[in-house]
Amino acid sequence: MTARKNESWDDFWTRVNGAGTETIRGVEVQVPTDVPLAMEQRLKALEDSESEDDIRxxxxxxxxxxxxxxxxxxxxxxxxxxxxxxxxxxxxGGAKVTFQEAYDIVLAEEASEGKAPNRAQRRAASNSRSASTGGRSRRTSSASTGSARRTSLA
Structure with a gap:
């Protein structure tokens, strides 16, 4: 791309990012083309906040x-x-997704949250492989790991 003579920064950035507007629930908004630096900083500070003012x-x-x-x-x-x-x-973030794709992302995230693992996932978790060899772990007998039985003094 060649630079245009006497082009302002705002004109350049609009041309590069293809900024536009969208009407969402009757409100015309700028299509975000970058994460504002202030937002990046505030997201870290408000990571666990549920305050309506913070969300606003x-x-x-x-x-x-x-x-x-x-x-x-x-x-x-x-x-x-x-x-x-x-x-x-x-x-x-630079991904030009449609509203449908965004909706599908939300549905997928909600489905993965709070969903109990299915039978195959539980089996896979119980048959874990050894970290050092990659083979299946063998059960250790209770004789080698158990503590000696103690009798009560009462």
């Missing part, structure tokens, strides 16, 4: 101030919110 701040950094309030007023549900966040973060 993160959404504001990604999509714009008070977008979360407008989406809430317009009836956005939790699954919609998770899908929009997945879509926005993917775009901010």
């Amino acid at each position: 701040e993160m959404v504001g950094l990604l999509f714009g101030a008070d977008v979360l309030g407008q989406w809430t007023e317009n009836g956005m549900g939790l699954m919609e919110f998770k899908t929009v966040l997945a879509w926005g973060m993917a775009h901010a």
Whole structure:
């Protein structure tokens, strides 16, 4: 790509990233094209926070101030919110995913959370291989690992 004479940084960056807008629940938002540095820093600080103010701040950094309030007023549900966040973060990270792909990501993550392991997974876990040889571990007899039986003094 050749540089254009007298092109401003903003014009250059818009051209490189193909910035645009999307209407989500009646609110026009910029399509994220990068993760804001402030968001990167705040995510580490707020890693375990569930505060509504903190969530509002993160959404504001990604999509714009008070977008979360407008989406809430317009009836956005939790699954919609998770899908929009997945879509926005993917775009901010450079992956041009569709809303359907973002929704599929959210569904896959929710399915993997809290799902009990199936029978095959339990069997695989119980038949672990030895770390040093890669072979199956052998059960150690209780005679070699057990403690001597003690009698009560009472």
